[in-house]
Amino acid sequence: MIRRYALELITLIAVLAFIGIFLLVSSGGAHEFSGSDDMGSQKIAELTGVSVDSVKPLIPQYILPSGEIEATLFALQAAFGGLVLGIVFGYWLGQRKPAQNF
Amino acid sequence: MHIMEGFLPAGWCLLWWLIALPFILIGTLELRAIIRKDREYLPLLGVCSAFIFILSALKLPSVTGSCSHPTGTGLSTMCFGVFITSVIGGIVLLFQALLLAHGGLSTLGANMVSMAIGGPIAGYAIYRLLKNTTVNIYITVFLVTAVADLVTYIITSFELALAYPAQTGGVFTSFATFFAIFAVTQIPLAIVEACVLALVFKYIVNIKPEILEKLNVFSHDQIEKVRIIEEQVTPAEGS
Helix, strand or coil, X not given: CCCCXXXXXXXXXXXXXXXXXXXXXXXXXXXXXXXXXXXXXXHHHHHHCCCHHHCCCCCCCCXXXXXXXXXXXXXXXXXXXXXXXXXXXXXXXXHCCCCXXX | CCCCXXXXXXXXXXXXXXXXXXHHHHHHHHHHHHHHHCCCHHHHHHHHHHHHHHHCCCCEECCCCEEECCCCCHHHHHHHHHHHHHHHHHHHHHHHHHHCCCCCCCCHHHHXXXXXXXXXXXXXXXXXHHHCCCCCHHHXXXXXXXXXXXXXXXXXXXXXXXXXXXXXXXXXXXXXXXXXXXXXXXXXXXXXXXXXXXXXXXXXXXXXXXXXXXXXXCCXXXXXXXXXXXXXXXXXXXX
């Protein structure tokens, strides 16, 4: 039984450990949990002496009006992926003849 | 790992674009060829792409107090190779650059080299190294995924270090700084991602082993060894 679900168990433990680490880190001090992309940009600003806000895009870029809309688009991106995943696994399961466990 | 629009000098943007283009080109041709060859591969292609889509949309908090996202490129790399993965990763990055202002068109080349090309190449190297050994295939999947994820962020650090060497210590010091921001944040994420993808691989192995054998991802014996025993007692009918 345990052997059969070993991988599920390991994944669960990894996810729980991940959440545990998050709780520990977030309670241990003032962390903003901003994106590492932005941290990188800040570092570049430090190294070049040009502030992040004054960096000009080389190719004009559409900037989303707010974080809310950004969250929507990211959710859509993940939902699209989830949809495809569900369809394919459903299709594969449907191809199998009945009464087969996986 | 996105390098933001405007944060890479034009010369470097051009260089990374030039490196990325052949991969995208060959990948597109390979993709067309494989879809024409057999429609059976399409669903698996869907699953591999879906994981890159989902995982690169999840920005997770990490030990360094900042957030980062997994890449999900490991599965696609093993099933379809580096070139096709470049195309799928490129599409995801293009979407994020155009609509989400994550990365930009000028830095897209650099971002493709790290996430869609460099990470997958490293993962593929691990895969080839372990493929014909007795190492459990789930451990192989775990390692390939984790390495593809981590190397992506190491390459991003490297790209930034090359463009912005520190005044004292040059490229190396700069690399260490960016490495601390990107790669350290990424270690726990890579481990969780690798567990999840190994688990998904287990389901593919148990539901649709034929497709993995057909693509020669792993050999028949390797797959049979880890499949759940009941299946061997009642063999698949029909198919």
